[in-house]
Amino acid sequence: MIISQEFFNRNTIQVAKDLLGCYLVxxxxxxxxxxxxVETEAYLSDDxxxxxxxxxxxxxxxxxxxxxxxxxxxxxxAHHCINVVTQKPGVGEAVLIRAxxxxxxxxxxxxxxxxDDVKDLTNGPGKLVSALAIDKSCNGLDxxxxxxxxxxxxxxxxxxxxxxxxxxGKDLPYRFYIKDNPFVSRK
DNA sequence: AGAGCGATGGCCT
DNA sequence: GGCCATCGCTCTA
Numbered sequence: 001m002i003i004s005q006e007f008f009n010r011n012t013i014q015v016a017k018d019l020l021g022c023y024l025v026x027x028x029x030x031x032x033x034x035x036x037x038v039e040t041e042a043y044l045s046d047d048x049x050x051x052x053x054x055x056x057x058x059x060x061x062x063x064x065x066x067x068x069x070x071x072x073x074x075x076x077x078a079h080h081c082i083n084v085v086t087q088k089p090g091v092g093e094a095v096l097i098r099a100x101x102x103x104x105x106x107x108x109x110x111x112x113x114x115x116d117d118v119k120d121l122t123n124g125p126g127k128l129v130s131a132l133a134i135d136k137s138c139n140g141l142d143x144x145x146x147x148x149x150x151x152x153x154x155x156x157x158x159x160x161x162x163x164x165x166x167x168x169g170k171d172l173p174y175r176f177y178i179k180d181n182p183f184v185s186r187k
Numbered sequence: 188a189g190a191g192c193g194a195t196g197g198c199c200t
Numbered sequence: 201g202g203c204c205a206t207c208g209c210t211c212t213a
Binding site for chain 1: 205
Binding site: 054057058073076078 | 194196197
């Protein structure tokens with residue numbers, strides 16, 4: 001089942017936890033690729049680690065829009081990352097999807113990633129975006145388009161810890177992952 | 188297994 | 201001009 005917009009129009013930390021175990025699906029000409037979400041990070045409006053901390057800019061404007069859309073940004077001159085926008089319009093918050101467990105289209109992912117090992121296909125935010133052929137053209141799309149999020153079947157055991165790669169807000173416990181899942185990017 | 192680091196480009200001040 | 205919500209390669213063990 002597709003997830004309703006009300007699911008995303010909620011407290012961002014709660015959405016980050018509830019996304020664990022849900023499925024991210026990408027349709028393309030080459031076929032469908034999909035994975036279970038196993039690691040997320042929350043980015044809040046009063047959070048110095050968030051792109052929105054200093055207000056709205058051209059880059060982050062999707063984060064201030066309605067919940068349930070994709071915020072895709074380009075980083076380090078090489079990678080894209082994908083977030084799910086949360087909260088009502090005007091509030092710049094989102095959940096970064098950091099890792100997936102590959103479920104469908106593994107051969108397509110292998111080609112896109114140029115890697116054979118299943119454990120190295122989607123265990124990082126830049127990697128999963130590449131495996132699912134997500135790019136700048138997905139920025140602002142609803143998760144009801146060529147990228148979708150489907151409901152989880154069961155509630156996983158969750159670990160909460162600090163986020164990765166930040167210089168600001170690095171002590172906040174806003175990273176969540178599924179306990180004992182081998183596809184998490186880092187413990 | 189872990190640390191160090193270069194690549195690379197868009198955005199912000 | 202400087203800064204990144206990263207990745208993959210290299211070097212040391």
